Amino acid sequence: MKLTRDFYERPNVVEIAKDVLGKTLHTKINGVYTAAIVTEVEAYAGRNDKACHANNGLRSKRTEVMYGQGGFSYVYLCYGIHHLFNIVTNKKDFADAILIRGVEPLIGLEAMQLRRNMTKANPRLSSGPGILSQALGIRTKDHYGLDLLGDTIWLSDGREITNHEIGTSPRIGVDYAGEDALKPWRFYIKDNRWLSKR
DNA sequence: GGCTTGATCCAG
């Protein structure tokens, strides 16, 4: 069943991030349907989180969607090459988001391999925030600010993940964020092959 | 380990 607005609009982004583990991420892009299980995420807590693009209340064309309702997509270009897919959470004016860092392919493996220019389905297909967007066909220009209750990118129930199956670590690549870089807000499914850190 | 790559941000 498709996740509802209520799921995304809860106030605690860390709690939602853990809940997203095991959920199914679907895309239907240019008529091609793909689906994958979310294996790895990071939480970004709006204006009070130095690692978040909306820290200190920064508003710009890029961050604007984070200030809207929960359950929308925030996709942006990183290092000039990679499209990183985030889920906006919390209610209007609260700029929280969750970065998806790894997925386990379920449906549409051939389409994903074609997009990634690969001949096999190994973790290099979709274990990393940039390459999973590539595998699923998500691009900044086309998929910024989409409603995740729509029919282009959406999430649904998936695999049940219990608390003791969830691993925790600091977030990746946010050393610039001072003390906030230490927050243990990266979550992943333990013993899963489809993680960005091997 | 070193290179790629370009939007974004802020200093001036």
Added chain:
DNA sequence: TGGATCAAGCCG
């Protein structure tokens, strides 16, 4: 207006 910076991936 320009240059430093960056939620990464690829090749070796």
